Amino acid sequence: MSRNPVQSEEKEGRRGDVGGCRVKKAVTDDDLAIKVYSSNGGQGSELMQRWGDLRTYFVLKEGWLTEGDLRENSPDGASADRDRYDLPNSLTYHVLVCKEGGPTARAEEPGEGGLVAGARLTRVLSVKDSLSREMVQDNPVMLEDLDLRSNELGLEEIARRGDLWDVTRMISNEVEGGDAQRRAVLQILGAAVAIVNKNNTRSQEGVQGEPHWIFTTTSKMRAFIEWGGMRPVGVLSDGRLVDRKGKRERILVCTLSANEAFGSVLKKVGAEKDGLAGGEGRERSHAGEIAVGCKKISGASGGV
Numbered sequence: 333m334s335r336n337p338v339q340s341e342e343k344e345g346r347r348g349d350v351g352g353c354r355v356k357k358a359v360t361d362d363d364l365a366i367k368v369y370s371s372n373g374g375q376g377s378e379l380m381q382r383w384g385d386l387r388t389y390f391v392l393k394e395g396w397l398t399e400g401d402l403r404e405n406s407p408d409g410a411s412a413d414r415d416r417y418d419l420p421n422s423l424t425y426h427v428l429v430c431k432e433g434g435p436t437a438r439a440e441e442p443g444e445g446g447l448v449a450g451a452r453l454t455r456v457l458s459v460k461d462s463l464s465r466e467m468v469q470d471n472p473v474m475l476e477d478l479d480l481r482s483n484e485l486g487l488e489e490i491a492r493r494g495d496l497w498d499v500t501r502m503i504s505n506e507v508e509g510g511d512a513q514r515r516a517v518l519q520i521l522g523a524a525v526a527i528v529n530k531n532n533t534r535s536q537e538g539v540q541g542e543p544h545w546i547f548t549t550t551s552k553m554r555a556f557i558e559w560g561g562m563r564p565v566g567v568l569s570d571g572r573l574v575d576r577k578g579k580r581e582r583i584l585v586c587t588l589s590a591n592e593a594f595g596s597v598l599k600k601v602g603a604e605k606d607g608l609a610g611g612e613g614r615e616r617s618h619a620g621e622i623a624v625g626c627k628k629i630s631g632a633s634g635g636v
Contacts, residue, residue: 362616364448364516365432366523366628371417371424371454382447383428387413390503395577417463417500423455423531427523429516449504449516453497453524455531456546459487462498464548464585471571478569478585485566487587490544497528497590499547515621518560522625525594530629543590554584561600561619562593597622 369380391397391413399411406414417424428450456462459482468474482488490496502520504513524545532541546568549557554565569585600619616624 362515362624363432364429364512364519366519366625367428367430368523368527368629369426369428371420371422371426379428379430379447380426383426383450384412384414386447386450386503386505387501395575395579398576401576413501415463417452417454417498425453425527425531427451427453427520427527429519431512447505448512449502449520451502451520451524452500453527453545454500455494456491456496456498457494458491459496459546461491462496462546463500464498464546467548468569468571468573468583468585471573474569474571474573474583474585477571481566481568482587485568485587487544487546490542493541495528495532495541495543497524497543497545499524499545502547502549502553514618515616517556518618518621519625519628521557521560521562522594522597522622522627523629525590525622526626526629528590544587545590546585546587548583548585551582551584554586557588559618560622561597562588562622563596564588565593594622594626 367379369377388402388411391402392399397405397413402411402413403409406412407416407419408414416422429448431446431448454463459465459479465475465478468478487496502517504517506513525543528543528545529541532543554567557563558565566587567584568587571583572580573583574580597619601617601623604617604619
């Protein structure tokens with residue numbers, strides 16, 4: 333997918349735009365390209381292979397899984413980070429950010445350019461079907477809190493309408509450097525907003541959906557997302573889990589309304605001077621990076 337900078341004129345919201353929102357100001361090109369693959373596409377591509385390598389490297393390094401876990405979880409028994417969301421019959425989108433024109437370097441092969449970050453979006457028809465819920469199943473208190481809060485917020489009804497998306501494997505490539513990682517993750521958030529809107533199950537009826545995300549994360553990552561302007565990020569469950577290395581870590585299961593959160597991003601961009609600007613020594617704001625990521629997908633011709 334080629335770069336698609338926001339046009340300098342104001343674009344009026346219409347069905348197909350993200351939440352009917354307007355985006356103002358010019359955006360200069362940047363060096364990041366966003367590529368989106370469905371669960372039944374791109375499996376043979378080099379970039380998707382690199383994505384698989386990065387995922388496997390990361391989950392082993394962080395102690396989320398062992399090689400034995402990988403073989404047990406993988407549909408084909410391989411020692412790779414694969415699960416049911418990677419099967420062709422799941423509605424999953426892999427959102428990958430790479431350096432424009434650069435080689436797709438493996439996580440263990442540092443080099444100029446390459447895969448910077450990625451994430452998955454999977455539509456689930458029940459909170460109970462989500463991997464985010466499954467990740468905390470070893471903590472009964474967290475699980476009970478998650479189910480109770482999900483029901484209070486009506487997430488099961490949202491899921492039945494086809495508007496609940498599980499965001500998993502938000503991973504960045506350490507060899508690409510902190511600034512590139514930061515920008516890539518922010519642009520993934522914006523791209524994810526556009527993707528869930530383009531795949532609204534009720535769009536054929538002319539009804540604007542209410543896409544929501546569910547995701548398991550850390551308090552630091554939750555703060556990072558809200559710092560970019562995507563808020564509110566609601567907490568469904570908060571507790572500690574023991575990873576495969578025996579380390580106890582505080583984990584949050586969170587949710588947000590994609591369009592409400594993106595509306596907050598646009599308000600923040602509007603309040604910032606040159607929030608969408610970049611280049612010529614100017615650093616685009618966190619909210620600006622999210623808006624650019626969204627526009628790269630919503631402004632592209634065709635669907636994803």
